[in-house]
Amino acid sequence: MxxxxxxxxxxxxxxxxxxxxxxxxxxxxxxxxxxxxxxxxxxxxxxxxxxxxxxxxxxxxxxxxxxxxxxxxxxxxxxxxxxxxxxxxxxxxxxxxxxxxxxxxxxxxxxxxxxxxxxxxxxxxxxxxxxxxxxxxxxxxxxxxxxxxxxxxxxxxxxxxxxxxxxxxxxxxxxxxxxxxxxxxxxxxxxxxxxxxxxxxxxxxxxxxxxxxxxxxxxxxxxxxxxxxxxxxxxxxxxxxxxxxxxxxxxxxxxxxxxxxxxxxxxxxxxxxxxxxxxxKFGRGKLAGIHQGQVSAVLNTIARIGVIDKEHFGGNSWHTPYGPICLHEQYIAQMGLAINDNNYLKGYQQCLDFYRDHAIKPDGRVWPRWAYSNEDAMPQGFTDKGFYEAQWGYLLDSNPDFVTNVAELYNQTGDLPWVKTHQASCEKALDWIIQRDTNGNGLVEMMTDSHKQKRGSDWIDIIWAAYENAFVNAKLYYALILWTDIEKQLGNTTKEKYYQGFAEKLKESFNKPLAAGGFWDADKKCYIHWRDKDGSTHGNNMVTPVNFMAIAYGLCDDDARRKTILDDIETQMQKENLFFWPICMYSYGAGEGNDWQFPFPNYENGDIFLSWGAVAVKAYASYKPELALKYVKNVLAQYAKDGLAFQRYGRAKQDGLGDDILSGNSLSVVGLYQAIYGINPLYNRFYLDPHITEALAGTQVRYTYRHQPLIIDLAINQYAVSNSRFKIASKTDFGFFATDKELLYFYGSSNQASLKVSTAPVGSLTLDMKKWGPDEISFTQSSKDAASSRLVYQINALHPDRYYTLLINNQTSKRIKSDNKGTLTFEHKTNKGPDEIVVLNK
Missing domain, CATH: 2.70.98 (Beta-galactosidase; Chain A, domain 5)
Structure with missing residues (x-):
């Protein structure tokens, strides 16, 4: 045809x-x-x-x-x-x-x-x-x-x-x-x-x-x-x-x-x-024992909605009627850890530059808020750029929180030239608030002396915390710890010692009992919210952010206190069958907050704010990770019901309330990443410190660190980090860093490389770390490659000027002497079969 x-x-x-x-x-x-x-x-x-x-x-x-x-x-x-x-x-x-x-x-x-x-x-x-x-x-x-x-x-x-x-x-x-x-x-x-x-x-x-x-x-x-x-x-x-x-x-x-x-x-x-x-592009790997789709959805949506525009990052959504940004929120950079998008990190760098240039007064006071309109501002207390003092009081946590966000963002980017551009402004912000310790006890004081002045001083802005405020001082301690390390890296030993010394003094006073001028209430078994200038103490109603921050930020290192606080909170949680931790477990006293919040529970006097999920998860993760995970799962289940598109949840009905949508509603999932999976990108290494449960064993997280795709494998007492060429496995926490030609291993939380392996720019290498200490080191080495390549091992932090015995597969290879800094080097070739390498001080 x-x-x-x-x-x-x-x-x-x-x-x-x-x-x-x-x-x-x-x-x-x-x-x-x-x-x-x-x-x-x-x-x-x-x-x-x-x-x-x-x-x-x-x-x-x-x-x-x-x-x-x-x-x-x-x-x-x-x-x-x-x-x-x-x-x-x-x-x-x-x-x-x-x-x-x-x-x-x-x-x-x-x-x-x-x-x-x-x-x-x-x-x-x-x-x-x-x-x-x-x-x-x-x-x-x-x-x-x-x-x-x-x-x-x-x-x-x-x-x-x-x-x-x-x-x-x-x-x-x-x-x-x-x-x-x-x-x-x-x-x-x-x-x-x-x-x-x-x-x-x-x-x-x-x-x-x-x-x-x-x-x-x-x-x-x-x-x-x-x-x-x-x-x-x-x-x-x-x-x-x-x-x-x-x-x-x-x-x-x-x-x-x-x-x-x-x-x-x-x-x-x-x-x-x-x-x-x-x-x-955005997949998160294989998340065992948890609803992977919900984890991804919360981090893809809720975690980002506080980014209102270029140079305007905060915790309140662009959808909120007056669009406020709270600069007195220390977790905006922390959310980037779990969002894991380099665009977010670059964008927040630009934002913090904008805040540095426009949101810090000449004397160092950090404006605490920005908004679409001026309706929430004190009379004449705002700038043409939109920054302002809130009508509720002078919210002093904006000063340490600016520093914390700069420091935590720097840890994720490792951009030392960038953080140096913030050195003067961060010092100015810290110095301004440190100078508010007028009595020299290491606790900074608020702008009000008494709750009777009816002005807030922190994130819980319509509770009338005054004078020495544990909430603000806990945040200041955390900022000082982070910034002290950065001053050290920038070579300013004078400021490093100054901030370290103040942090130590703050911690000592913070932990003192009430009778000695501290915040520890032995009768109520919790840290109180504040002390008025007249010596009266207030907020002994187990204010959860105060107590969680004390534990998570390292202020409270008394195991008995930690256990008491966390157990008492969980007992009350079970009694009320709450899906998430409320802002306080019991009622503030009469006159301690804005009157319309009484009777308890109502708003900041007892309602559920999800924004404190990351510090809560971190507080529980090393003690009872199964409890931390329980509340993460509860938040994910709530997301499936309503999208978490609320300001808070009512205590009585546990229903979503308020159109002031908070990106902080994602923070328990951020805590999942940081404290349970143990994902902590730091300025010179990827630090892995997991606290997983049996249910999470088998998790394999996809993560990008400094533009480098990583796979994080999590099993019970066996963790690993790998990229396309290198892998390090360990039974304990460790740090990982790799370039084309080098692989670095950091033992535990050390910020100095314990082991450096120099390799050819091709080929693979796996290290399974067994034991690490100044007297004995053992690990296995293996490769997927058929051809061998030369490796140069450098081991640090050993005893200086000592002879060590190198054993390969239980056979003595050589005797090596460490140098006067405790470093020794040796060479070995890659091998497909695992080679057991042991270094002994004998």
């Missing part, structure tokens, strides 16, 4: 009717239908249809066989002024399309009116990894615009994606877009859209030389997701509120950005579209 010969465009139309994929299985990736005036193009993961029949519009975008954009309003350009609105959806004439190799050019995209002419050229360049979408734009005259879409992406529905990550580590979480026309604007040049159910992800990144980039996300009137890019000559400014213009999230309007002027003439931008597999 003779086959009919169809024109190419009709041949492909027949293919499209049968199967879009069939057409794309042909060698050509671009199909230009001149009669229908469409161009279909793409790569293995992204397929696009461009319409140019008196329009310029991407009418279809399919990602890994999932249609994410379909319709006449797909991807298009838009400009709206006060008088008119112009788009590329309706053109007077057809654009001209040419195809050359893997490049599609669309010229003559003209829209506007007699008074304003906009001319665009679109160029698409297709590769196997991405599609580049260039827009060159010419404006006939300068205009002031109300809104632009350069371009607008109209996704099929709000459910197409779960969220979008920004280039600084923030998140637009579409679960929170619960009303039509809800809009969220950010200063970002990229969005990673993702859906954990489909596994598909789409990265949209934008470059525009000489211009500023912003983007916003809106729920449309017909429940679609409008994603709008803005390119402007200067940084886009928020439109609301009057007098502040800081609000990033708005209701009932898509106008999140203020009007701005576009100059006449030419401009250009590039949009790069690329696919990613959600599990490959």
């Amino acid at each position: 003779r086959m009919k010969h169809y024109p190419l465009h009709l041949f492909c139309i027949l293919y499209f009717i049968g199967s879009w994929n069939d057409c794309f299985s042909q060698p050509a990736r671009i199909v230009h239908d001149t009669q229908q005036k469409t161009v279909a193009f793409g790569n293995d993961r992204i397929k696009i249809t461009l319409d140019y029949n008196k329009t310029a519009n991407i009418s279809s975008l399919t990602l890994n066989d999932q249609p994410v954009i379909q319709g006449s309003a797909g991807v298009y350009s838009k400009i709206r002024t006060k008088e008119s609105s112009y788009t590329t959806l309706h053109l007077a004439t057809d654009p001209t399309v040419t195809v050359s190799g893997n490049v599609i050019s669309v010229v003559g995209i003209r829209y506007g009116d007699p008074a304003l002419s906009i001319d665009e050229t679109w160029t698409f360049t297709i590769s196997s990894s991405d599609i580049k979408f260039d827009i060159d734009r010419t404006m006939s005259k300068a205009i002031v615009v109300e809104q632009v879409g350069f371009p607008v992406f109209m996704f099929n529905s709000m459910d197409t994606w779960e969220g979008a990550y920004q280039d600084y580590g923030g998140l637009a979480w579409f679960y929170l877009f619960n009303k039509k026309l809800d809009t969220y604007g950010v200063h970002s040049s990229a969005s990673d859209f993702w859906n954990s159910k489909t596994g598909n992800g789409l990265t949209v990144s934008v470059t525009a030389p000489g211009q500023q980039i912003a983007m916003d996300y809106s729920r449309t009137a017909d429940d679609k997701l409008a994603y709008t890019l803005a390119v402007s000559p200067t940084e886009m400014q928020p439109r609301f509120d009057p007098g502040t213009n800081r609000r990033r999230y708005v209701r009932d309007t898509t106008d999140v950005w203020a009007p701005f002027q576009i100059s006449a003439g030419k401009s250009s931008q590039r949009i790069t579209l690329s696919y990613f597999d959600f599990e490959a």
